Amino acid sequence: MLEIQNLSKTYKNGTCALNNVNINIGKGMFGLLGPNGAGKSTLMRIMATLQMPDSGFLNFEGISVLNTPIELQKILGYLPQSFGVYPKISAEKLLDYFGLLKGISSKGERQKIVQHVLELTNLFEVRKKSVSGYSGGMKQRFGIAQLLLNNPKLIIVDEPTAGLDPGERNRFLNVLREVGSENTVIFSTHIVDDVSELCNDMAIINKGEILKHNTPKQLIKKITNKVWTKNIATDAIERYQENYHLLSSGFNADNSMNIRIYANNEPEDGFVHATANLEDVYFLSLNPNKKQ
Numbered sequence: 001m002l003e004i005q006n007l008s009k010t011y012k013n014g015t016c017a018l019n020n021v022n023i024n025i026g027k028g029m030f031g032l033l034g035p036n037g038a039g040k041s042t043l044m045r046i047m048a049t050l051q052m053p054d055s056g057f058l059n060f061e062g063i064s065v066l067n068t069p070i071e072l073q074k075i076l077g078y079l080p081q082s083f084g085v086y087p088k089i090s091a092e093k094l095l096d097y098f099g100l101l102k103g104i105s106s107k108g109e110r111q112k113i114v115q116h117v118l119e120l121t122n123l124f125e126v127r128k129k130s131v132s133g134y135s136g137g138m139k140q141r142f143g144i145a146q147l148l149l150n151n152p153k154l155i156i157v158d159e160p161t162a163g164l165d166p167g168e169r170n171r172f173l174n175v176l177r178e179v180g181s182e183n184t185v186i187f188s189t190h191i192v193d194d195v196s197e198l199c200n201d202m203a204i205i206n207k208g209e210i211l212k213h214n215t216p217k218q219l220i221k222k223i224t225n226k227v228w229t230k231n232i233a234t235d236a237i238e239r240y241q242e243n244y245h246l247l248s249s250g251f252n253a254d255n256s257m258n259i260r261i262y263a264n265n266e267p268e269d270g271f272v273h274a275t276a277n278l279e280d281v282y283f284l285s286l287n288p289n290k291k292q
């Protein structure tokens with residue numbers, strides 16, 4: 001269990017990135033969902049011992065993250081939002097080198113673990129190819145392979161799916177799913193589907209504050225029967241925005257619009273219940289006080 005208490009961080013320019021964050025994160029896949037600038041990377045970097053908060057307390061299975069960062073680093077795997085371009089060296093050789101840096105001194109042991117992480121991340125077939133020639137998704141999977149070398153218990157992955165095409169994203173999420181069954185995996189994203197497809201626990205963060213923390217299922221359950229949908233003419237959108245709690249809108253093929261509204265009762269004639277989803281929860285959390 002990772003316990004986070006009263007965590008705050010304000011940057012020198014006055015931006016408050018985290019405002020008294022309190023959260024406990026258990027084993028399995030945890031998704032930290034929030035828009036750009038919400039504070040996700042700041043929180044991830046603090047959890048990964050790369051940045052100090054102004055105040056607060058973090059504890060992972062008896063290890064004080066802030067007081068004994070070296071202890072945490074022994075069991076930590078961290079994949080930053082972006083990582084450097086690798087030289088023209090094969091994945092297999094690079095992993096062997098990282099293994100050495102991580103203190104696996106026996107060549108035989110390194111070979112075994114390198115083969116294992118290459119297989120786990122579906123990179124075994126391309127192990128002899130240069131990492132600098134890998135696609136975006138392959139690079140991200142390589143990032144997971146390297147963090148697995150020291151068999152971490154706590155894995156922190158910062159916005160790994162940003163910029164991946166759907167096929168690569170799926171392959172990446174499958175790898176993460178496999179890894180998450182054994183460990184605590186915390187990953188941040190602004191993509192709602194990443195969380196709904198993958199996580200057994202999640203939080204929504206915005207402006208440095210945790211707005212919601214629960215399982216995706218429970219969060220959706222709380223708004224069941226309160227999401228309504230209707231197709232409307234495009235020029236009517238302002239009226240609905242003005243009068244109702246509009247969650248989201250999108251265009252239909254015939255250029256009409258489909259809107260989703262949050263309301264206890266049918267907003268007006270023509271609305272039907274929509275099956276509530278995590279995107280509704282997300283938009284509602286970000287804008288909780290609109291007209292109902």
Ligand SMILES: Nc1ncnc2c1ncn2[C@@H]1O[C@H](COP(=O)(O)OP(=O)(O)OP(=O)(O)O)[C@@H](O)[C@H]1O
Binds near residue numbers: 015016034039041043
């Ligand atoms: N080094 C810094 N100096 C000043 N402000 C910063 C710094 N790093 C982040 N911020 C600000 O702190 C807030 C939180 O940023 P953070 O990167 O943690 O958010 P995020 O949720 O990861 O966003 P993104 O999805 O865009 O990466 C933002 O307003 C950001 O502009």
